[in-house]
Amino acid sequence: MSLPCFEYLAPQGLAEALELKALWGQRAAWLAGGSDLLARAKQGLVSPEAVISLKNLTPDLSGLSQEANQLVLGAQTTLHQAFGHPLIARELPGLAEALSAIGAPTLQQRVATLGGNLCAQTRCLHYNQSALWRAGLAPCFKLGGEVCHPGGASADRCRSTCQSDGAVMLMALGASVVLASAAGQRTLALEGFFTGQGERPQDLAPEELLTHAILERPAPGLGTAYVKMASRGAVDFPLVSAGVALRIEGGLIASARLALGAVYAAPLLLKTAMDPLLGLAPTPANLAQAAAQAGRDAAPFMIENHSAPAAWRAQMVPVAVERALAKAAARALGGA
Amino acid sequence: MDQPRPKQIFSAQVNGQWVELLVAPQETLLEALRDHLELTGSKEGCGEGVCGACTVLVEGQPRRACLTLALEAQGLSVLTVEGLAQGGELSREQGAFIAHGAIQCGFCAPGMLMATRDLLSRDPAPDQAAIRRQLSGHVCRCTGYAKIVEAVAALGQAAPGEEQP
Numbered sequence: 001m002s003l004p005c006f007e008y009l010a011p012q013g014l015a016e017a018l019e020l021k022a023l024w025g026q027r028a029a030w031l032a033g034g035s036d037l038l039a040r041a042k043q044g045l046v047s048p049e050a051v052i053s054l055k056n057l058t059p060d061l062s063g064l065s066q067e068a069n070q071l072v073l074g075a076q077t078t079l080h081q082a083f084g085h086p087l088i089a090r091e092l093p094g095l096a097e098a099l100s101a102i103g104a105p106t107l108q109q110r111v112a113t114l115g116g117n118l119c120a121q122t123r124c125l126h127y128n129q130s131a132l133w134r135a136g137l138a139p140c141f142k143l144g145g146e147v148c149h150p151g152g153a154s155a156d157r158c159r160s161t162c163q164s165d166g167a168v169m170l171m172a173l174g175a176s177v178v179l180a181s182a183a184g185q186r187t188l189a190l191e192g193f194f195t196g197q198g199e200r201p202q203d204l205a206p207e208e209l210l211t212h213a214i215l216e217r218p219a220p221g222l223g224t225a226y227v228k229m230a231s232r233g234a235v236d237f238p239l240v241s242a243g244v245a246l247r248i249e250g251g252l253i254a255s256a257r258l259a260l261g262a263v264y265a266a267p268l269l270l271k272t273a274m275d276p277l278l279g280l281a282p283t284p285a286n287l288a289q290a291a292a293q294a295g296r297d298a299a300p301f302m303i304e305n306h307s308a309p310a311a312w313r314a315q316m317v318p319v320a321v322e323r324a325l326a327k328a329a330a331r332a333l334g335g336a
Numbered sequence: 337m338d339q340p341r342p343k344q345i346f347s348a349q350v351n352g353q354w355v356e357l358l359v360a361p362q363e364t365l366l367e368a369l370r371d372h373l374e375l376t377g378s379k380e381g382c383g384e385g386v387c388g389a390c391t392v393l394v395e396g397q398p399r400r401a402c403l404t405l406a407l408e409a410q411g412l413s414v415l416t417v418e419g420l421a422q423g424g425e426l427s428r429e430q431g432a433f434i435a436h437g438a439i440q441c442g443f444c445a446p447g448m449l450m451a452t453r454d455l456l457s458r459d460p461a462p463d464q465a466a467i468r469r470q471l472s473g474h475v476c477r478c479t480g481y482a483k484i485v486e487a488v489a490a491l492g493q494a495a496p497g498e499e500q501p
Contacts, residue, residue: 001384003363008361010410038364038403039403104473104474105398105469106398106473111399
């Protein structure tokens with residue numbers, strides 16, 4: 001399968017890269033590990049006139065640094081470097097679980113990047129197909145058309161979903177991202193970075209580059225977990241996933257954040273399902289009640305836009321959430 | 337839109353030898369290997385990263401040659417299945433695959449072998465879970481997985497050169 005023609009640019013540093021992108025705008029695409037961009041280019045879902053390789057920026061934009069109460073992760077950090085980092089493996093096992101669940105050890109885990117996972121496009125059973133397959137259908141919203149095939153006649157917007165494992169867990173962790181351009185930089189919480197619009201899932205201007213992700217240093221009593229349900233244990237995108245960051249203080253839940261993957265165009269943050277847990281002990285009954293509420297909250301989003309039936313995926317939401325909550329609570333209490 | 341762009345010089349150390357050739361900017365490493373260097377050991381199965389038949393080691397790191405632009409490997413070392421045998425002798429990975437019947441049609445074998453080389457370089461005696469995890473990104477269309485796992489396990493248990501059953 002051949003790629004369409006494009007120009008290849010490999011700037012030497014960040015400033016040069018941002019100047020180039022300012023010049024090319026949306027006619028150029030950033031190239032990091034390539035697993036999202038090049039697969040999409042082969043399917044004709046994206047046709048950049050130029051790709052701007054970030055390979056020479058890797059020394060400056062990879063690795064984890066600790067600043068005051070924050071962890072700063074370079075966007076060029078590979079998945080393998082991130083989940084293998086001792087601090088992440090020890091203090092943020094949920095993030096390590098999410099990142100190691102992407103692809104497979106030899107499916108680009110050594111080259112795919114954290115930034116790439118955050119900037120990956122939303123997906124849909126009708127959209128992620130070959131050009132030939134898609135030619136039989138009218139262009140959908142995500143391709144600039146006016147229809148959503150899984151959404152049906154009444155759909156007025158794109159119903160593709162975020163299937164980025166890392167993005168879901170980072171949303172649960174309350175991470176922010178730094179977006180740089182030749183004109184300066186801005187920091188956005190992921191709640192703002194992800195637009196919730198399938199047509200344009202990230203608030204990232206054509207001239208901007210995601211350079212870093214910022215996390216709060218894990219507080220004592222924080223437990224994290226990520227549970228992914230997919231057809232296969234490797235290579236697959238999630239059909240449903242749940243990322244949980246839960247803090248226990250004196251035996252009671254002091255904070256709880258839950259984000260779902262493969263449900264909505266952004267990692268879906270379910271605040272009202274988790275709030276009733278505050279001040280309660282993390283008993284199986286309490287966690288099951290919150291998981292059931294998460295299932296009810298997620299149900300309206302479920303349509304037939306992935307390879308497993310929507311009804312099954314809806315039933316699996318509370319299951320995935322309950323497992324993630326139980327694992328996170330055990331970790332917060334110093335268990336597994 | 338789809339206008340050909342000028343070719344660029346691509347230079348890399350492929351299986352120990354420096355090579356230099358002209359590639360189009362959008363050519364993948366797999367196309368450079370197969371179409372220009374006639375190293376057809378690496379296979380194109382799915383062409384979108386899923387099947388693993390094109391896996392090569394770039395600077396010792398496994399990556400999908402079908403999802404890697406040739407120019408991304410500029411100046412780097414690339415090891416393909418053709419580079420495993422040394423001086424006319426098959427590598428120990430290849431020997432074990434043959435001894436254990438881990439090859440049926442052989443289409444996945446180049447990728448499986450490169451994944452095995454990568455795993456053993458980091459973990460000389462991998463357990464079953466580690467082997468299965470490492471090979472999880474590789475599809476065998478003959479479904480001959482059990483023999484492949486056995487071959488890799490034998491490599492982990494035996495000292496180099498002693499993995500014949």
